[in-house]
Amino acid sequence: MLLTPQYLFQDVTHITPAFLRSQGIRALVLDVDNTLTLHDDPQVPARVRAWLEEMQGEGILLTIASNNGQQRVEPFARALGLEYVAKAHKPLSQGLEKARSRWGISRREMAIVGDQLFTDRLAGSLYGIPALVTRPLGPETKWYIRLKRVLEKPFFGLYFAKGGKIL
Ligand SMILES: [Mg+2]
Numbered sequence: 001m002l003l004t005p006q007y008l009f010q011d012v013t014h015i016t017p018a019f020l021r022s023q024g025i026r027a028l029v030l031d032v033d034n035t036l037t038l039h040d041d042p043q044v045p046a047r048v049r050a051w052l053e054e055m056q057g058e059g060i061l062l063t064i065a066s067n068n069g070q071q072r073v074e075p076f077a078r079a080l081g082l083e084y085v086a087k088a089h090k091p092l093s094q095g096l097e098k099a100r101s102r103w104g105i106s107r108r109e110m111a112i113v114g115d116q117l118f119t120d121r122l123a124g125s126l127y128g129i130p131a132l133v134t135r136p137l138g139p140e141t142k143w144y145i146r147l148k149r150v151l152e153k154p155f156f157g158l159y160f161a162k163g164g165k166i167l
Contacts, residue, residue, distance in 0.1 A: 031114030
């Protein structure tokens with residue numbers, strides 16, 4: 001299924017180096033809004049910052065890929081010292097391909113991390129890499145995202161019906 005989560009994490013900080021090693025993943029493409037921080041928040045929570053540092057300490061490659069624009073993404077990524085792709089047009093593959101080619105690794109070694117099924121999860125499906133879906137950090141304020149949340153519900157339902165847990 002293109003939209004049903006394969007993995008659902010409470011938030012990014014629940015993604016562990018041991019889990020990534022078990023899946024052969026050594027590079028993560030990270031969504032920003034409601035994945036690393038709240039919508040339009042220029043800061044990341046301290047625990048998310050600590051998680052990013054832990055991942056880097058473990059040698060995990062990290063790149064931000066957001067559908068948001070340069071003005072939002074560039075200062076955010078720069079503050080964290082991370083590479084980024086703005087206007088990634090997820091679920092299309094161009095942002096993921098840009099990240100992969102910069103790293104010079106194969107698709108098998110990477111995963112996408114994000115909170116939305118119609119952008120992040122579907123991008124993973126279309127590009128052929130795992131999506132590590134995270135629960136949104138906060139409530140949605142934009143009407144079109146709230147609508148997508150309603151449309152997402154059956155696919156989360158399928159995940160739980162198949163015995164999926166919040167990791
Ligand atoms: Mg998001």
